[in-house]
Every structure is written in structure tokens, then in C-alpha cells.
């Protein structure tokens with residue numbers, strides 16, 4: 283079913299690519315002079331270092347650039363859009379061959395992307411989407427389907443409480459406000475649970491994708507709400523911070539409060555295997571190798587699919603125990 287859906291997306295994406303050939307932009311390679319050693323120069327603006335996912339993603343990008351012989355210029359934006367815009371502008375000034383970035387939020391990118399386009403430097407969106415109407419502002423977007431991730435979380439919950447009476451009081455720790463994963467993981471999840479009115483989201487607030495903020499917000503949730511049945515956290519790190527708050531409040535995470543998270547990094551998988559988390563929706567950070575292939579292709583002026591989806595699964599506690607020994611991040 284999922285495969286079918288993915289195949290459909292790829293087919294559609296291919297059709298859009300073909301239809302978009304006449305935009306005059308499709309065959310442009312990098313406009314930059316790049317390094318004079320003949321290497322491709324890639325400017326990458328990373329969101330920050332907010333989570334285990336992000337650390338693994340950065341490592342994947344740095345290692346695969348080295349392996350592919352690509353000269354990587356890397357900047358950490360510390361979760362600030364203004365820093366990303368400056369980094370992109372500096373990559374344009376340096377005439378890099380290709381720019382890739384993981385946009386911290388969805389809105390507000392058109393101006394800087396137009397500058398890159400005017401400089402004839404191709405842009406690749408990595409991990410997170412932008413909401414620009416003008417699809418010629420970037421060559422492709424590689425990353426997960428965050429709506430689908432939210433739906434998987436919701437589906438698990440609906441099944442878990444099948445035939446059981448409500449109300450089921452849910453608290454939600456949202457990712458960075460305005461980011462694609464926060465927007466989409468929220469809407470996908472809420473879409474699935476709204477079918478049954480016994481599911482009630484009684485509190486929902488950002489935990490900024492960090493452990494510290496996840497803990498702080500969960501403490502406040504616990505103080506304000508005497509009966510919390512479920513926590514849905516948009517990433518493992520916020521869930522792990524919340525587990526500390528739950529334990530400090532004398533409750534048992536995974537038992538007194540059921541916990542669903544997204545990512546499946548090692549620390550999350552460990553907590554899942556120990557019974558402190560109940561279900562994790564996987565989101566793969568290992569985008570580096572595919573990104574480097576795309577960089578080479580767009581630099582060579584080859585046509586690429588406009589949307590490249592990451593394959594991912596889900597984990598129960600039993601599945602986490604099995605997968606943990608071979609987990610790379």
C-alpha cells in the first residue's frame with residue numbers, strides 16, 4: 283500500500299519534471315567557478331544542533347561529501363532563519379557550485395532563493411520544505427513525508443485504544459514553530475485521531491525539538507493537567523526530556539503516560555526498548571549519500587526528480603529491542 287503510494291508520488295514527480303522542462307532553468311549547471319582544483323563546491327546551511335537526529339544528519343552530510351570528493355562549506359544556523367539567509371548570501375558571493383540547506387521554517391525564502399537563481403546557482407532543499415509557490419527556485423527536495431509520519435503516530439494510537447473507553451487525554455510537544463516537520467506531524471496526527479471524539483488534545487506547545495525545552499514544557503503540562511494519558515512528541519529528544527519530567531513527578535513513562543515520538547535515534551530506541559516510550563515513527567537523517575549524488579547531477583546539468591522521498595518504518599518496543607544492536611545513530 284505504502285509502496286504503491288510512493289510509486290505514485292515518483293510517477294507524478296517525473297511527470298512534473300518533464301512538464302517543467304521549458305522553464306529555461308532545467309539544464310543549468312552551477313554558475314560558480316568553485317574551487318580551482320576542479321572539485322565541486324557545495325555550500326550547506328544546517329538548521330542547528332538541536333537534536334540527536336540533527337547530529338546524525340550533519341555527520342552523514344560531512345562524511346558523504348568527503349567520500350564523494352566534494353568541497354563542503356558548512357554553516358550551523360543555530361535554529362535562526364536570519365543566520366541561514368546570511369549563510370546562503372555568503373555562498374552566493376563565494377560563487378559556490380551548488381547550495382543545499384535545511385530550512386528552519388517554511389516561510390520567507392523567496393527573496394534569497396531568487397538571488398541564488400539570478401546567480402545561476404542551483405539550490406537543493408534537504409530534509410525540510412519551503413512554502414514557495416515558485417517551484418523553479420530549487421531543483422529538488424530530498425527528505426521525509428512528515429504528514430505521513432504524523433499519520434502513522436495517529437494510527438498507532440487509534441489502534442492502541444480500540445474498544446477502550448475515553449476520554450483519552452493527549453498532550454503534544456510540537457517541534458520548532460513554523461517548521462515543516464512541526465506543521466506536518468501535527469496535522470497528520472490530528473487528522474487520524476479526530477475520527478473519534480474520545481481523543482482530546484488537552485495541551486499542545488512547542489518544545490523546539492530540544493531535550494531541555496521538552497522537559498520544561500512537560501513539567502508545565504503535568505502541573506496544569508491532573509490526568510494525562512498520552513504524550514505525542516514530534517521528536518525523540520523532546521520525548522526524552524519529558525520522560526525526565528514524568529519520572530520527577532513520580533509517574534511511570536510508558537505505563538502511566540503512553541509516549542509516541544518521531545525519529546528513532548539510538549537514545550530514543552533505547553528508551554523504547556526499556557518500555558519508557560511505546561512507539562516511535564522513524565525519520566531517517568542519513569540523507570548525505572543521496573544528497574551528494576544530486577549535487578553532482580545538478581552541477582552536470584542533469585534533470586533530477588523534484589521530490590525525493592526517504593524510506594522509513596515504525597518501531598514497537600519489541601522491534602526496538604531487535605533493531606537496537608545494529609542502529610548506526
Ligand code: GYE
Pocket residue numbers: 332333334335336409410463491516517518519544545565
Ligand atoms: O525530526 C528533529 C530535528 O527536520 C526531520 O528536526 C527534521 C527534524 C527531526 O530537530 O529531531
